[in-house]
Amino acid sequence: xxxxxxxxxxxxxxxxxxxxxxxxxxxxxxxxxxxxxxxxxxxxxxxxxxxxxxxxxxxxxxxxxxxxxxxxxxxxxxxxxxxxxxxxxxxxxxxxxxxxxxxxxxxxxxxxxxxxxxxxxxxxxxxxxxxxxxxxxxxxxxxxxxxxxxxxxxx
Numbered sequence: 001x002x003x004x005x006x007x008x009x010x011x012x013x014x015x016x017x018x019x020x021x022x023x024x025x026x027x028x029x030x031x032x033x034x035x036x037x038x039x040x041x042x043x044x045x046x047x048x049x050x051x052x053x054x055x056x057x058x059x060x061x062x063x064x065x066x067x068x069x070x071x072x073x074x075x076x077x078x079x080x081x082x083x084x085x086x087x088x089x090x091x092x093x094x095x096x097x098x099x100x101x102x103x104x105x106x107x108x109x110x111x112x113x114x115x116x117x118x119x120x121x122x123x124x125x126x127x128x129x130x131x132x133x134x135x136x137x138x139x140x141x142x143x144x145x146x147x148x149x150x151x152x153x154x155x
Contacts, residue, residue, distance in 0.1 A: 093149040
C-alpha cells in the first residue's frame with residue numbers, strides 16, 4: 001500500500017473537501033438530475049446527460065478523496081528531523097551553476113504547490129534532496145538537464 005503523507009492541515013483540508021462534496025455538492029447535482037429527468041425523453045435531454053456527467057465526475061472525485069484519506073499518514077511536524085532532508089523540511093539550496101539560492105518545502109504530491117515553494121518528495125528535485133545533510137552536494141537529473149545543488153540549511 002502506498003501511503004499518502006500529509007500534514008494535519010492537509011489531512012483536514014481533504015476531509016473538508018470530501019464532506020463538502022458528499023453533503024453539499026452531490027445532493028445539489030442529484031437534484032439537477034431529478035429535475036432534468038422530469039423534462040421527458042431522456043435520449044434527447046441534454047440537460048439530463050450533462051447533470052449525469054457532472055454527478056459521475058463528482059462521484060469519482062469522492063472515491064479518490066476517500067482512497068487518499070484511507071491511505072493517509074499524518075505527520076507531526078515536531079517529530080521531523082533537521083539532521084537530514086525529509087518530508088516537511090524546508091531546505092535552502094545553492095545552485096552551483098548560477099550561484100542562486102532556492103528554498104523548497106518538501107511535501108507529499110497531494111500538498112505540492114510550486115507557487116508556495118512546496119515540492120513533492122516524488123518529484124525529481126524532491127527525490128534528489130531526500131536523505132542529504134547540510135553541506136552535501138547532489139546532482140539531480142531533471143528534464144532540462146542536470147542540477148547541481150549544495151544543501152545550505154535544513155529547517
